Amino acid sequence: MAQDSCNNTINNNFDDLHKPLNLQQAIAESGRCLYCYDAPCIQACPTSIDIPTFIHQIRSENTIGAANTILTQNIMGGTCARVCPTEVLCEEACVLNTSIDQPIEIGLLQRHAVDHLMKNSKQHPFERAKNTGKSVAVVGAGPAGLACAHRASMLGHDVTVYEAKEKSGGLNEYGLAAYKMVDDFAQNETDFIMDLGGIKVIHNQRLGDNLNLENLQNNYDAIFIGVGLSSTWSLDLDNEDTEGVLDAVDFIESIRQTKDKSQVEVGNDVIVIGAGNTAIDAAVQAKRLGAENVTLVYRRGEEQMSATSWEVNLARTNGVSIKLWSAPKCIIADEHVAQMEFVKTKTKEGKLVETNFTYTLEADMVLKAIGQKLELDDLNGIDVERGKIVVDENYQSSIEGVFAGGDAIDCGEDLTVQAVEDGKQAAHAINSFLGGDS
Amino acid sequence: MDIRSKPSLKCNVAGIESINPFWLASAPPTDKYINVVRAFEAGWGGVVWKTLGEDPAVVNVSSRYGVHKNRGNIVGINNIELISDRPLQTNLDEIIRVRKEWPDRVIIGSMMAVIEERAWKELAVKIAETGVQGIELNLGCPHGMCERGMGSAIGQVPEMVEKVTRWVKEVVDIPVFTKLTPNITNILWSAEAAQKGGCDAVALINTVNSITSVDLDLMAPTPTVGDQGTHGGYCGAAVKPIALNMVAEITRNHDTKDLNISAIGGIETWKDAAEFIALGAVGLQVCTAAMLYGFRIVDDMIAGLTGWMEEKGYQTIEDFRGKAVGNTVDWNNLDMNFDTKALIDQDSCIECGRCHIACEDTSHQAITFDVADNGKRIFTVIDDECVGCNLCQIVCPVPECIDMVPVDNGLEYMNWTNNPLNPMNN
Numbered sequence: 069m070a071q072d073s074c075n076n077t078i079n080n081n082f083d084d085l086h087k088p089l090n091l092q093q094a095i096a097e098s099g100r101c102l103y104c105y106d107a108p109c110i111q112a113c114p115t116s117i118d119i120p121t122f123i124h125q126i127r128s129e130n131t132i133g134a135a136n137t138i139l140t141q142n143i144m145g146g147t148c149a150r151v152c153p154t155e156v157l158c159e160e161a162c163v164l165n166t167s168i169d170q171p172i173e174i175g176l177l178q179r180h181a182v183d184h185l186m187k188n189s190k191q192h193p194f195e196r197a198k199n200t201g202k203s204v205a206v207v208g209a210g211p212a213g214l215a216c217a218h219r220a221s222m223l224g225h226d227v228t229v230y231e232a233k234e235k236s237g238g239l240n241e242y243g244l245a246a247y248k249m250v251d252d253f254a255q256n257e258t259d260f261i262m263d264l265g266g267i268k269v270i271h272n273q274r275l276g277d278n279l280n281l282e283n284l285q286n287n288y289d290a291i292f293i294g295v296g297l298s299s300t301w302s303l304d305l306d307n308e309d310t311e312g313v314l315d316a317v318d319f320i321e322s323i324r325q326t327k328d329k330s331q332v333e334v335g336n337d338v339i340v341i342g343a344g345n346t347a348i349d350a351a352v353q354a355k356r357l358g359a360e361n362v363t364l365v366y367r368r369g370e371e372q373m374s375a376t377s378w379e380v381n382l383a384r385t386n387g388v389s390i391k392l393w394s395a396p397k398c399i400i401a402d403e404h405v406a407q408m409e410f411v412k413t414k415t416k417e418g419k420l421v422e423t424n425f426t427y428t429l430e431a432d433m434v435l436k437a438i439g440q441k442l443e444l445d446d447l448n449g450i451d452v453e454r455g456k457i458v459v460d461e462n463y464q465s466s467i468e469g470v471f472a473g474g475d476a477i478d479c480g481e482d483l484t485v486q487a488v489e490d491g492k493q494a495a496h497a498i499n500s501f502l503g504g505d506s
Numbered sequence: 507m508d509i510r511s512k513p514s515l516k517c518n519v520a521g522i523e524s525i526n527p528f529w530l531a532s533a534p535p536t537d538k539y540i541n542v543v544r545a546f547e548a549g550w551g552g553v554v555w556k557t558l559g560e561d562p563a564v565v566n567v568s569s570r571y572g573v574h575k576n577r578g579n580i581v582g583i584n585n586i587e588l589i590s591d592r593p594l595q596t597n598l599d600e601i602i603r604v605r606k607e608w609p610d611r612v613i614i615g616s617m618m619a620v621i622e623e624r625a626w627k628e629l630a631v632k633i634a635e636t637g638v639q640g641i642e643l644n645l646g647c648p649h650g651m652c653e654r655g656m657g658s659a660i661g662q663v664p665e666m667v668e669k670v671t672r673w674v675k676e677v678v679d680i681p682v683f684t685k686l687t688p689n690i691t692n693i694l695w696s697a698e699a700a701q702k703g704g705c706d707a708v709a710l711i712n713t714v715n716s717i718t719s720v721d722l723d724l725m726a727p728t729p730t731v732g733d734q735g736t737h738g739g740y741c742g743a744a745v746k747p748i749a750l751n752m753v754a755e756i757t758r759n760h761d762t763k764d765l766n767i768s769a770i771g772g773i774e775t776w777k778d779a780a781e782f783i784a785l786g787a788v789g790l791q792v793c794t795a796a797m798l799y800g801f802r803i804v805d806d807m808i809a810g811l812t813g814w815m816e817e818k819g820y821q822t823i824e825d826f827r828g829k830a831v832g833n834t835v836d837w838n839n840l841d842m843n844f845d846t847k848a849l850i851d852q853d854s855c856i857e858c859g860r861c862h863i864a865c866e867d868t869s870h871q872a873i874t875f876d877v878a879d880n881g882k883r884i885f886t887v888i889d890d891e892c893v894g895c896n897l898c899q900i901v902c903p904v905p906e907c908i909d910m911v912p913v914d915n916g917l918e919y920m921n922w923t924n925n926p927l928n929p930m931n932n
């Protein structure tokens with residue numbers, strides 16, 4: 069009995085982080101929108117959603133119309149509404165973001181509209197153009213790949229998506245924090261996207277393994293690579309492969325893939341190394357799984373953290389303690405990790421240097437979140453520079469007819485919304501490449 | 507030492523003393539003993555009892571009010587209710603009781619009857635016998651009662667307005683208020699008719715004929731009764747501008763300027779009240795605001811009006827009553843050489859662009875839109891293009907960000923009557 073209620077508490081910890089707005093709240097919030105002209109929020113959205121228009125549509129109780137406005141620009145408007153760091157995107161640009169007022173809750177309003185459409189509309193909102201007779205292969209069923217597939221299919225091409233994993237969605241399914249993507253939203257959204265028709269997904273197909281570029285080139289008129297960053301950086305420390313030392317992304321994946329969260333293994337003294345999205349998500353979720361002490365350690369200061377201040381606050385309010393200016397020195401372990409030693413750092417003439425001060429922290433779990441990178445072996449000779457696939461302004465890689473987007477290329481931030489924009493734009497570029505109007 | 511005493515809200519409406527000018531208009535809030543007592547407890551100076559008719563009492567339908575909202579806020583409501591649906595004697599008994607219990611408050615009896623001398627006279631006498639301080643003639647209902655030849659059916663015909671007023675004046679010796687309908691072409695015709703009939707005051711406005719919305723599923727106007735609806739009387743904040751104008755029409759007209767006016771229509775706050783008084787009203791009546799928020803709103807009406815009068819140095823309501831009448835003129839008397847320009851305060855501008863798009867699309871292309879190197883969106887008025895229409899100031903969401911600044915163009919006062927372009931001057 070006591071165990072049951074404890075398990076319930078853990079599962080409740082993974083409920084919606086931001087509760088959705090009900091109709092009354094949505095109408096009230098949309099009423100605050102000033103309906104700006106040439107609104108700054110539109111420019112701040114990587115997919116250029118016409119935000120004042122969709123909010124106006126919510127206000128006029130044309131909620132389906134609002135959803136269509138959103139989805140026309142961003143077919144993953146549902147996921148983006150849940151996971152976009154709006155505090156540094158649209159909501160940062162909101163003109164009400166002044167000392168006298170709060171920005172409009174654009175993310176929550178967007179979710180309200182898209183959820184309404186996905187729940188209530190029987191028909192997919194878009195139609196395919198006349199079939200062009202051309203075929204497109206998409207590698208990777210993450211946001212970049214699916215957005216590209218959806219738009220390419222809308223433009224009349226037949227699309228086949230090859231995905232290494234068992235399920236579609238990429239990090240929407242395996243990486244985003246569980247409390248942002250409740251009720252299997254990633255799969256629901258994938259199904260919604262597939263409803264357009266003209267898209268076939270084949271799972272367990274890995275480029276560089278059971279799939280190669282040449283074959284794809286022979287069988288398709290164009291190719292889009294949206295493989296994301298499937299490898300991670302290591303700390304280069306001894307004992308890194310002992311039990312209890314994990315990649316944060318693997319830890320998060322196990323949370324996402326376990327329905328009953330109380331069954332996910334978590335340590336009591338958890339150290340998270342890193343300062344980005346992934347580090348914050350790993351730390352907060354570890355805490356919500358019941359870890360007693362979660363310490364996030366970063367070698368520089370708070371200003372240099374790539375996580376937004378909103379996310380850093382989220383970690384703090386969830387009881388994560390944050391240690392700055394500390395670099396990992398060694399992992400102390402028998403069979404299992406036991407402690408970690410850190411050296412204090414500082415900047416000297418603009419460079420990060422170690423000091424003589426060291427300290428150790430107890431640890432029965434260490435989560436590494438110091439960055440993801442391209443799996444170069446998969447790429448079959450496509451040019452890569454500074455760890456990203458090189459593309460021209462039309463998203464075309466060094467190989468003609470092979471396009472790329474999402475985290476795999478160097479374009480804006482590594483965010484879901486940017487991946488969607490890349491996929492959408494690449495589809496238009498592919499369409500031109502195949503002789504259509506862009 | 508401050509020798510000034512606190513301003514007094516005491517007033518005299520057509521010979522009736524009232525502790526303050528705030529009365530409740532004839533409507534559901536003044537429908538029966540309990541409502542009226544609660545209103546007096548809350549501080550209202552008087553009530554006009556819900557309109558009484560001859561027995562048998564009318565029967566009301568179920569589903570009675572419609573609403574007109576904008577951005578979630580109520581702009582106005584309408585109703586399809588008739589007059590009091592309780593037996594006449596029940597109402598009369600309750601009036602006698604409240605008059606006794608609340609001697610310092612005003613009760614006006616409102617009445618309506620078919621266009622028959624006997625009917626008006628008999629009913630007026632019965633009501634006067636309860637001890638009410640005055641009688642109000644409801645010539646305004648634009649729905650239901652008018653289909654039976656009452657309400658606005660009478661109020662829309664000046665001869666009948668005069669006749670009915672005279673009938674009642676002939677049989678009672680207390681002040682008679684003639685309540686006018688706004689559903690007419692010219693309010694002066696009704697006001698003058700009431701005056702000719704001998705009224706002691708006019709009360710205006712009654713509700714405006716309206717359909718607030720259409721239920722697009724039922725395909726029927728709201729409020730729906732079953733699967734049908736009808737037009738009803740519109741009231742609340744939305745009708746205030748209509749009422750203000752009608753009051754001003756009467757107070758600035760030579761023949762009617764001395765008529766006592768009990769002003770009604772969209773009064774929600776002390777400011778609304780002050781505006782009606784500034785245009786010459788001697789008393790005020792409130793209905794919708796009380797229905798939407800309860801009787802407690804009178805607290806702020808009293809405190810707000812008193813505070814404002816104190817600030818302005820007005821000791822009594824008479825000190826500022828009618829002060830805006832002289833400045834309310836015909837268009838022909840406006841200074842055509844007066845010039846005012848919009849000025850945008852760049853520091854308080856939040857860069858929403860509403861002024862720009864309003865002026866660009868629908869006015870005079872007088873506000874430029876530039877983006878500075880640092881990304882700041884800059885909106886600037888081109889003085890030569892600005893005609894001073896106020897639209898940008900109206901749409902600006904930031905209080906006091908856009909100021910309309912009069913400019914000295916060196917030109918003398920000139921109105922249409924002395925303008926050389928006026929064909930009458932050739």
Ligand SMILES: Cc1cc2nc3c(=O)[nH]c(=O)nc-3n(C[C@H](O)[C@H](O)[C@H](O)COP(=O)(O)OP(=O)(O)OC[C@H]3O[C@@H](n4cnc5c(N)ncnc54)[C@H](O)[C@@H]3O)c2cc1C
Binds near residue numbers: 295
């Ligand atoms: C833990 C974590 C939390 C995050 N939180 C947020 C957040 O809150 N908000 C936000 O905006 N962004 C967040 N991000 C970033 C966001 O998830 C990514 O920017 C986005 O998913 C990139 O999309 P993508 O399609 O390029 O890549 P992915 O989502 O990584 O999808 C790539 C797909 O390709 C498949 N694949 C990989 N290699 C191959 C191959 N060789 N052959 C075939 N298929 C292959 C993968 O299995 C995967 O399905 C987070 C990232 C992480 C890691």
Ligand SMILES: Cc1cc2nc3c(=O)[nH]c(=O)nc-3n(C[C@H](O)[C@H](O)[C@H](O)COP(=O)(O)O)c2cc1C
């Ligand atoms: C500033 C202004 C000027 C108008 N001028 C005219 C006019 O010259 N002729 C006319 O028939 N209606 C005129 N109208 C009335 C409008 O055509 C319309 O009937 C009225 O504004 C009601 O519609 P709305 O409130 O939905 O805008 C004018 C309205 C406004 C606001």
Ligand code: SF4
Binds near residue numbers: 848869873891893897
């Ligand atoms: S006052 Fe009217 S004309 Fe002048 S800038 Fe504003 S909107 Fe344009």
